[in-house]
Amino acid sequence: MMSIFMIAMITMAISLIVMILATILSKKTIIDREKSSPFECGFDPKASSRLPFSLRFFLIAIIFLIFDVEIALILPMVMIFKFSNIMIWSSTSLFFIFILLVGLYHEWNQGALEWTE
Template identity: 70%
Template sequence: MMIISLMSLILFTICSIMMIISFIISKKSFMDREKASPFECGFDPKSSSRLPFSLHFFLIAVIFLIFDVEITLLIPMILTIKISNLINYSLVMSFFILILLIGLYHEWNQGALNWTN
């Protein structure tokens, strides 16, 4: 028990020292307006370098990723139906699909699934 405590203390000390050193080394120098602006052949930029991003498109992409991950969780459950207890399997699968449907209803009710407003 003493060895584990000693090793944990040494590991914590080494990690803390490395984090402090990296924090000190990564200090950025003073940034002025000229250094932060984009360079266009020595002239001031004609337009903003940032392109407008559609927040609605981002929400649709996040919803797609969430449901895509949930599908990847459902596929192994389908493959393990032969080796699992049917009652437990049915409860877990029903609860999982219920959570998916509640989430889908919530997104639909909030209007996140409407492409145009």
């Protein structure tokens, strides 16, 4: 019991020493106005540095993430196929896929899947 306590104390001491050294060594000593500016080439920006973001692209990315998560939820269903009742597994799988298809139909009906207008 004492050896586990000693190992834990040594580990915590080493971690604390490394964190303190990293904090001390990572401090910037010279803060330069030019280095902290967004443009280091010496020219003043003529326009805003913010580019407009496409809301269509954002919606497509969100839809992709939703369906990506749904695929991650469907894949384990194949693994539990042989351990579960076939009727319960089938009804759960079909209900899950039905919800996905209804969501896809709704997105298609709303026009969120059309990239160009």
